[in-house]
Structures are given as C-alpha cells and as structure tokens.
Amino acid sequence: AxxxxxxxxxxxxxxxxxxxxxxxxxxxxxxxxxxxxxxxxxxxxxxxxxxxxxxxxxxxxxxxxxxxxxxxxxxxxxxxxxxxxxxxxxxxxYTSSVSMATAKGSGIKSYNDLKGKTVVAKTSTSGFEFANANKKKYGYKLEVVEESSIMYQKVKNGDAVALFEDTPVIKYNIASKQVNFELPTGTEGKFNYxxxxxxxxxxxxxxxxxxxxxxxxxxxxxxxxxxxxxx
Ligand code: GLN
Missing domain, CATH: 3.40.190.10 (Periplasmic binding protein-like II)
Known part of the structure; x- marks a missing residue:
C-alpha cells in the first residue's frame, strides 16, 4: 500500500x-x-x-x-x-506589455483626453496597476472588473471610453474581429510572463x-x- x-x-x-x-x-x-x-x-x-x-x-x-x-x-x-x-x-x-484600447473613432488620442471619463481594467492585473497609478494624473475614473470579456463589453457599450490590458490580448481581439478597437497610445512597460x-x-x-x-x-x-x- x-x-x-x-x-x-x-x-x-x-x-x-x-x-x-x-x-x-x-x-x-x-x-x-x-x-x-x-x-x-x-x-x-x-x-x-x-x-x-x-x-x-x-x-x-x-x-x-x-x-x-x-x-x-x-x-x-x-x-x-x-x-x-x-x-x-x-x-x-513570453515578453509582453500593457496598452490602452479605445473604440475606433472615439476621439481619444492621448491619456489627457481621458479627463473626467471612465476607463476599465481587470482586478489585480498589470493593466490595472498602470491605470491605477495614473488615475490622478489624468483625472479619469477607474472601474475594475473580474473578466476581460466584461472590459471589452463596457468599451463597446460606451460605459467606459478605454480599457487597459496586455497588448497581445488587445491585438488578438482586434485581429479576430471581436472588437472594432484601436490603440491610440504607445505600449507601456515591458514585462515577461x-x-x-x-x-x-x-x-x-x-x-x-x-x-x-x-x-x-x-x-x-x-x-x-x-x-x-x-x-
Ligand atoms: N499580464 C497581466 C498580469 O499578470 C494580466 C494577466 C491576465 O489578465 N491573465 O497582471
């Protein structure tokens, strides 16, 4: 035994x-x-x-x-x-980074355009950390959700003007035509998985x-x- x-x-x-x-x-x-x-x-x-x-x-x-x-x-x-x-x-x-994604044609060109608006990020993630660290500087409201799919839905619906998530994930969602989004700013940081x-x-x-x-x-x-x- x-x-x-x-x-x-x-x-x-x-x-x-x-x-x-x-x-x-x-x-x-x-x-x-x-x-x-x-x-x-x-x-x-x-x-x-x-x-x-x-x-x-x-x-x-x-x-x-x-x-x-x-x-x-x-x-x-x-x-x-x-x-x-x-x-x-x-x-x-794998090497990755964080980016901001917005709905195409939203008019958001930089982080400064987020003033007074709502953005969304996922609990405990690198995207959340970036969005949270810059909240005061750019004057946006940060909503936090549990699932990436909810972030994309919120930006689609207009409940949030932008989401912060890992760049390859945003790009894959755009490439697979799940969302009509764009990345108006550069990538943030660089990190490994x-x-x-x-x-x-x-x-x-x-x-x-x-x-x-x-x-x-x-x-x-x-x-x-x-x-x-x-x-
Ligand atoms: N790379 C990010 C992090 O580690 C996001 C991971 C995820 O959402 N699955 O925080």
Missing part, C-alpha cells in the same frame, strides 16, 4: 484565466485552448506528469495558488518584484516546468505553439 502517500505526485492542479486570448479561452466546443494551455500540456508530456486544469479567472488563480487549491498557475502572468514576495516564477516564456507556484512550495513542479520549457525551445515545439496562435 502507498503508506502515507496522500497525493498522486504525477498529477498537478494548474489554475488559469477564463478568457485571455490567445493565451487561454474556451473554444466553441467548450474545450480549453490557447498558448498557455498548449505550452503547459506539452511541458507535462515532456516531463511525464499530468495536468488537471482549473479555468477560474486571473485573480481567482492567484488566490487558489495561495490557498493551496492549485499547485501552480499559468495565465499570462507578469513576473514582477511585488509578486516575487508571494510566488516563485519559472523562467520567462512566467508560470508561478506559491513561494517555497512545489519546487519540483517549477523545476519540471523550466526543464520542459527548455526542451520545447530546443526541439521547435515552443515556436510551433506560438506560431499556431500568433501566425
């Missing part, structure tokens, strides 16, 4: 965002898909472990990892110093992720996954 062995050490629960295209979302058939999903599944295959997915949202994923309800998370998560106090990150796997575990825990999983990522970069599978979603 597996005396005292509480859990199958070959299976890990991985949390992710609900819809953060093209990194994760559910396709028309309800199947979880995207760069993060393919990458993690390929790493698991390469390193000989299995993944149980929890598609629960970005802030919810961080909470789940912290609470030990998930072993790790992959959700286009920005590696930064404040998060490093709470999480251990893998080697970076990493896979995360709770600080000091799941060291073995983190090691496997890094080893798998390295292998996929070497054997061309990493490039293939990016190409599949980004062309």
């Amino acid at each position: 597996a005396c005292g062995q509480k859990k199958d050490s070959n299976k890990f629960i991985i949390a992710t965002d609900t819809a953060f295209v093209p990194f994760e979302w559910k396709d028309g058939k309800g199947k979880l898909t995207g760069i993060d999903i393919d990458l993690m599944n390929a790493i698991a295959k390469n390193q000989g472990f299995t993944v149980e997915w929890k598609s629960i949202g970005f802030d919810a994923s961080m909470t789940a990892v912290e609470a030990g309800e998930a072993d790790g998370m992959i959700a286009g998560m920005t590696i930064n110093d404040s998060r490093k106090k709470k999480y251990d990150f893998s080697d970076p796997y 990493g896979f995360a575990v709770y600080k000091g825990s799941n060291k073995e999983l983190l090691k496997k992720f890094n080893a798998g990522l390295k292998a996929l970069k070497e054997n061309g599978e990493y490039d293939k996954i990016l190409k599949k979603y980004l062309g």
Whole structure:
C-alpha cells in the first residue's frame, strides 16, 4: 500500500484565466485552448506528469495558488518584484506589455483626453496597476472588473471610453474581429510572463516546468505553439 502517500505526485492542479486570448479561452466546443494551455500540456508530456486544469479567472488563480487549491498557475502572468514576495516564477516564456484600447473613432488620442471619463481594467492585473497609478494624473475614473470579456463589453457599450490590458490580448481581439478597437497610445512597460507556484512550495513542479520549457525551445515545439496562435 502507498503508506502515507496522500497525493498522486504525477498529477498537478494548474489554475488559469477564463478568457485571455490567445493565451487561454474556451473554444466553441467548450474545450480549453490557447498558448498557455498548449505550452503547459506539452511541458507535462515532456516531463511525464499530468495536468488537471482549473479555468477560474486571473485573480481567482492567484488566490487558489495561495490557498493551496492549485499547485501552480499559468495565465499570462507578469513576473514582477511585488509578486516575487508571494510566488516563485519559472523562467520567462513570453515578453509582453500593457496598452490602452479605445473604440475606433472615439476621439481619444492621448491619456489627457481621458479627463473626467471612465476607463476599465481587470482586478489585480498589470493593466490595472498602470491605470491605477495614473488615475490622478489624468483625472479619469477607474472601474475594475473580474473578466476581460466584461472590459471589452463596457468599451463597446460606451460605459467606459478605454480599457487597459496586455497588448497581445488587445491585438488578438482586434485581429479576430471581436472588437472594432484601436490603440491610440504607445505600449507601456515591458514585462515577461512566467508560470508561478506559491513561494517555497512545489519546487519540483517549477523545476519540471523550466526543464520542459527548455526542451520545447530546443526541439521547435515552443515556436510551433506560438506560431499556431500568433501566425
Ligand atoms: N499580464 C497581466 C498580469 O499578470 C494580466 C494577466 C491576465 O489578465 N491573465 O497582471
């Protein structure tokens, strides 16, 4: 008998965002898909472990990892110093930034045009951090929501004039004709995405992720996954 062995050490629960295209979302058939999903599944295959997915949202994923309800998370998560106090990150796997998106023809040309208007960002994200840090300077009202899809809906409806989110996600939404938006300003900052575990825990999983990522970069599978979603 597996005396005292509480859990199958070959299976890990991985949390992710609900819809953060093209990194994760559910396709028309309800199947979880995207760069993060393919990458993690390929790493698991390469390193000989299995993944149980929890598609629960970005802030919810961080909470789940912290609470030990998930072993790790992959959700286009920005590696930064404040998060490093709470999480251990893998080697970076993608470089990104934040941008502001507005409805085409809205007349918003710069952050100064946001004065007195409402903008929207998603809880706990890099987009939120940027929008929050500049709120006073540009005099806008910041609304915070849980899901990216709600941000896009609010800008479409005119409930908000702009949203702040990671540049590749906005661009993918525009390219797939989900929204008729534009990016009137430049990109903000530059950061990397990493896979995360709770600080000091799941060291073995983190090691496997890094080893798998390295292998996929070497054997061309990493490039293939990016190409599949980004062309
Ligand atoms: N990269 C951003 C962050 O880590 C957004 C991630 C997301 O919304 N899934 O805060």
